[in-house]
Amino acid sequence: MNNFYTFSYINSPIGIIFIKSTPAGVCQIDIGYNLNKDISIVCTKDSPVSIQLMEYFQGIRKNFNIKVDIKGTPFQMKVWKALSSIPYGSTKTYKDIAIEIGSPKGYRAVAQACSKNPVPIIIPCHRVVGSNGRLGGYSGGGGIKSKTYLLTLEKSGGQIV
The missing domain is CATH 3.30.160 (Double Stranded RNA Binding Domain)
Incomplete structure (x- = not known):
């Protein structure tokens, strides 16, 4: 190693x-x-x-092209891969991700996997929200304030005033 x-x-x-x-x-x-x-x-x-x-x-980059070297359970890796496919400026729900990875009742486990994401922003766990539209937690750092900022940045096309 x-x-x-x-x-x-x-x-x-x-x-x-x-x-x-x-x-x-x-x-x-x-x-x-x-x-x-x-x-x-x-x-x-x-x-x-x-x-x-x-x-x-700065609003210049919408996608990252850097390699990641992350470790997780097979379930976490599936979730993180699904998160990586959420387009810039879009959101999905925990339930959407659960269905996408073949675990339709696993939305709480999806939320847990999001909280364990070792490379937030690069793997955009901030783009996942609750079915009721609430932001939920953001373990990526900085809490809801950071998640709100990231989503606002992306919704504005990278131009926060």
Whole structure:
């Protein structure tokens, strides 16, 4: 097993985003990260994923073309793959995702898998809402405030005033 990681970060409208990568791809994204707690970590601001995330927040990028190196249960991997197919500016419900992956009664398990997403924004778990239209939680970081910002950014075509 390769334990070589690179670290990068960006200052975003929803807080500092900390990115951890392996040679195979991005493995972790933390939103609202406190860099001061890990002073020993050397970070860069110019990694490909950092650049693509900044382009996303500037409204330039609608899709990411970076590799991810994530681990999860087979169910989580199915959910995360389904999340990746939700178009920019669109939303689906937890139930929609459950049906899509062949577990029509598994909407709560889908919500749990969303909460375990290791690379939010890249795998857009923020695009999943409750059947009643409520935003639900956002474990990707920053809570509902971040989720609201991301959805508003995308609904506006990347142009938040």
